[in-house]
Amino acid sequence: MSDAHTQLVDRIYEAAVLPELWPEVLMDLARYGGADAAVLFATDLDSSRFITTANFADTIRAYIEEGWFARTDRTRRLLAKRHAGFVTDLDVFTPEEFAREPVFREFLNPRGFGMGAASVITVPTGDQLVFDVERLTERGPIPPDAVGRLDSVRPHLARAATLSARLRMQTVRAAAQALETVGLPAAVLGRKGRVLAMNRSCEGLLCDLILDGPRLVLTDPAADRLLADALDAVSTEGGRPARSIPVAGRDGQPPTILHLLPIRRAAADLFAAAEAIAVFTPLAMKHVPGLSILEGLFDLTAAEARVARGIAGGSTVAGLSAEFGTSSATVRSQLKAVMAKTGTTRQAELVQLLAGAALPVR
Incomplete structure (x- = not known):
């Protein structure tokens, strides 16, 4: 494994014990996966339960305030996929659906984003957490090799999330x-x-x-x-x-x-x-x-x-x-x-x- 992979894994486990580090770790995760920002949220879509990188904070707050969780089935499609890895938007939307989906055309694209990859992890409390990385539209879709890098650290994200949940309980x-x-x-x-x-x-x-x-x-x-x-x-x-x-x-x-x-x-x-x-x-x-x-x-x-x-x-x-x-x-x-x-x-x-x-x- 590369030094970048080893350093990211170490940081992930550090954040499991020191949760204030998660925003920085999410930024490292985004960069490692060829993206530009990241957010971690719970699938109950409670607006008070998310962690985000600093450069995506305003976007995710607007997403919540404008009710986009209820206006798009982007997250529901991800959950329905039941894939033990990272899934891109083009894995859950056809090219035609992607082109006309309002959450991209009306919300993310005007803000420069619109190419994402996400993965769902279930923790011992029964909650499902979504690790979502977002890529600037001008850079195109997240390439397969970048998804592969994200998949390589997913087991560590799962263990860290489980450890955090147990420590909090x-x-x-x-x-x-x-x-x-x-x-x-x-x-x-x-x-x-x-x-x-x-x-x-x-x-x-x-x-x-x-x-x-x-x-x-x-x-x-x-x-x-x-x-x-x-x-x-x-x-x-x-x-x-x-x-x-x-x-x-x-x-x-x-x-x-x-x-x-x-x-x-x-x-x-x-x-x-x-x-x-x-x-x-x-x-x-x-x-x-x-x-x-x-x-x-x-x-x-x-x-x-x-x-x-x-x-x-x-x-x-x-x-x-x-x-x-x-x-x-x-x-x-x-x-x-x-x-x-x-x-x-x-x-x-x-x-x-x-x-x-x-x-x-x-």
Whole structure:
């Protein structure tokens, strides 16, 4: 093998452990395969899950924003090919189809690109990853010898992707087990709320508090609706960094707060199915918690925590307005935010929740 091949393989395995190196490795891969840019994405076509070379970043973002994943069957044709190697566009399109395909004529060609080769790799999480190299149109199709070079490193790409996926899953599972040591039930959730791992304390909540199905389900219907909304938000770019959901007490069980903690996305996260960690905190206190506890339990701002504590302590909106030196409208607005974040609809429910009493069954 050539020095270029050996150096690229070494870099691929280095990126498996140091995922921030993938953009540079993709550039090396593109050059080795006679191309000019590259992108790595997941076949669920989630716009937040891709890694790209710097010179293709604007193009791939525009591709996503303009909805081209849904407007062309380029990726679907690649998947249907089921080829254990790299496939060029001319392998999945006839020359006539290629000439009239809108994704080339209307999007890639005006940007100088339009000659690509890609390969699909399945990782242990069940995800399918696509390594795609793109060549400038003026240079013509990717030649067979370049495809052969790409095929020669594909086994290393597959092993590196597998290693990255396993390392990421070990990391998030370790986080759940770490919470076990302090007595907190926790579960690692994948996309759409699918349970990937639970610690023993969380397993103890099955049937009473949670159900194991296609996704994590709460036995409290109202709380489960909030969880479903939160899970949708987790996969949305720019969504809230965390969400706290109150779960009604039942059958002698105290009310519980479910903290949904998204796993922050980076290049590494393309290789892990995990999206969030769900942590359950039993609320067994019999007094109104302090401000810092309120902020942490329910993601409240300092001002919202003051209002929550005041209402739970028996104060009125007018009384709090006078005490804080703000308008009643401001206090009402803050109280409305508190009730939205705690999942309550009446002040009486808020008082019961913060006092540790069982939430009313909805």
